[in-house]
Amino acid sequence: MRDKLRKWREENYRNSEQIVDVGEELINEHASKLGDDIWIVYEQVMIAALDCSRDDLALTCLQELRRQFQGSHRVKRLTGMRLEALERYDDAFKIYDAILQDDATNTAARKRKIAILKAQGKSTEAIRELNEYLEQFVGDQEAWHELAELYINEHDYAKAAFCLEELMMTNPHNHLFCEQYAEVKYTQGGTENLELSRKYFAQALKLNNRNMRALFGLYMAASHISASPKVSAKVKKDNMKYAAWAANQINRAYQVASNPITQCRLPSGSDGTASGGWHSAHVVRSDWPRPLLEELFQCYF
């Protein structure tokens, strides 16, 4: 049980119901066997309890932690989080401000203040504060990602792309950032962005060839480019090739999953349209020559 909790903690899962179930049992029945681990379990269970509206459990954990670590900023932050859960945002703000007066570099308290703004629906202020935070703490990946999400929700795709670029620079092997960046570029639209989008979907696929979103994205981007009236004949032909390749890979992936729902009738490359117009997919060779694969995956980094 403690291994499960440790895994969830390390990988930052938000499966709060499960954490409460497992954690509550662990605390009530096996507290003595945990030794010093119990404090970190209390913290994890407390946060999960807040997520599940289990204020009783949250308070119990908080009180144990307060008793053990009197005056600790880390525990004060948990007190603040409980107030947030009770929607007593002004009181929570006061606690975080007090922590920051004591220790201006306390990142946790600053992030909680931003979280409050988000909870209150004040997206513009949250974005502004997060930008200021990132000026000071440039390496905070979690914050960059949060900012990207905030921008996406505000439909400010250009700025979201910028945040994801920061993340890709520091995490060049992370296929998820690549793929999300490609999605943002696709959403921005226009031939240039679609081309970039296709390249980044291809890069994501190169980093993880089982990323279905990247494969679908590659198909969609290539299809849209080849259907665009503004591109040259060569670009059109190339993209039809890429789209056909992707369609074939998608069909194979479905066959492997033997998913009965979709016989996967994706539009063929000749029509190019990715939405209306259904034709059965081209039968394409699955053994594309190596040079084509490299061509597909060329990215300008």
Place this chain on the structure above:
Amino acid sequence: MTVIKLSTQAYCKMLLHAAKYPHCAVNGLLVAEKLKRKEGQPLIFVDCIPLFHGSLALAPMLEVALSLIDTWCKENKYVIAGYYQANERVKEHRPNQVAERVAARIAENFSEAALIMMDNSKFSMDCLEPAVIIFEHHDNKWKCRDTNIDCYEDWSEAQKITAVLLEGKSYENLIDFDNHLDDLRNDWTNPEINKAVLHLC
């Protein structure tokens, strides 16, 4: 004005989707049977397909989903007739830009398309109050319907079955399109849950 009715299965799955991801915004599609309706015959949303959770404002996967689900609909004599969304914040139940855009796109293919927003504040384990608000397209705007009009095929059945499924944590097994993209074997038609609903009817 079209009379709209939500089937128990559609209502159930919408709520299960929202329950599975309480900290995220969720959205999905509603389907109706493709048939010629006579004057005064209600539009029944027979099923719902949960789509995404978390980030709803990105286009590519939404387009993929609309395409694949459209094909599935054609094979099963359904038509995509509506869109639902539950916002991230409890008190926020107004349709945002994403909701309006997707619903407008659906309305291009199906003129009586409805936009359904979940009222998170009315969402509880015992489902005593109906938790949806229906919007209709009038003059390019989405206008809220009178919430007093009954829009359920059978409210007491919907209420009871949803409460039972929530209690039993069936939402843990609900599959949305995001789950399908993570693993193609995950079936977004949710046959197991459909069976469970039928069984309880």
